[in-house]
Amino acid sequence: MxxxxxxxxxxxxxxxxxxxxxxxxxxxxxxxxxxxxxxxxxxxxxxxxxxxxxxxxxxxxxxxxxxxxxxxVVKPIEAQLPAIYLDMLDLAAFTVDSTNSTEFRKVLMVFYLHRFASGEYPRERLLKAHRTAVERFKEERGAARRRLSMKVSLRIADDIKTLVDNTSMSQTEVIKSVIYQIQTDVVEARKPALLKELSALSAISA
Ligand SMILES: [Zn+2]
The missing domain is CATH 3.10.20 (Ubiquitin-like (UB roll))
Known part of the structure; x- marks a missing residue:
C-alpha cells in the first residue's frame, strides 16, 4: 500500500x-x-x-x-405492485413495531434484499416465495396497483441487480418475492430472533 x-x-x-x-x-x-x-x-x-x-x-x-x-449517491427504485403487496409490507412494519410508519418499508426491503443478495438467505427461498406469492395472489386484470418508491444506496441497487441477474426475474418480481418472504417470516412465523433484530432497526430509524 x-x-x-x-x-x-x-x-x-x-x-x-x-x-x-x-x-x-x-x-x-x-x-x-x-x-x-x-x-x-x-x-x-x-x-x-x-x-x-x-x-x-x-x-x-x-x-x-x-x-x-x-x-x-442514491438510486430511485420504483415498482408498480398489486396493492396487497404494499399491505403485506406495511403489516410487517406494524408487526415489528406498531408505531412504525411507511418509512419502515425501506428498512425491511433493504434488510431482506441484502440478505438474499449476499447469500445469507438462500436463493431457493426467494424463488419459492415467488411461486407461492404468484399462486396465492392471482393478479386480475384491472386490479388496484400501488407504487413502491424508495431511494437506495448504490450498494442496495447492486443487491437488486444481483438478484435480478441470478434469478432471471424482473425487478418487480424480485420485489414481490422479497415482500412475500417478509410477510411469511414477520407476520406469519413471527420469528423471535428476526423480530428482535428488526425492532432494533426500527428504534434506530425512528
Ligand atoms: Zn495517456
Missing amino acids: NTKLYEEGEKSKAICSSCQQIVTSTFARRDVPFSDGNGEVKNILVSVCDLCDQVVAIPGQSTPAIREARQK
Missing part, C-alpha cells in the same frame, strides 16, 4: 491505459466521474497522464473522499 502524501504539480510515472505505455504523470485536482456514471467526486488529487490528460492513478489521500461521495 502506497501511503505517500502527494502534492499538486508533483511528477510521477504510471501506466496509462489509453496511451498503452508507461508515461510521466502529474498530480492535479480534478472532478472524477464514477466508472458506472452514477455521479462524481469533486476536486480530488489524482495523477494525470502528461500525454493524453486521462486519470492514471488515484493516491490514498483521495480514497476516503471517493468512498464518501459514493455512499451519498
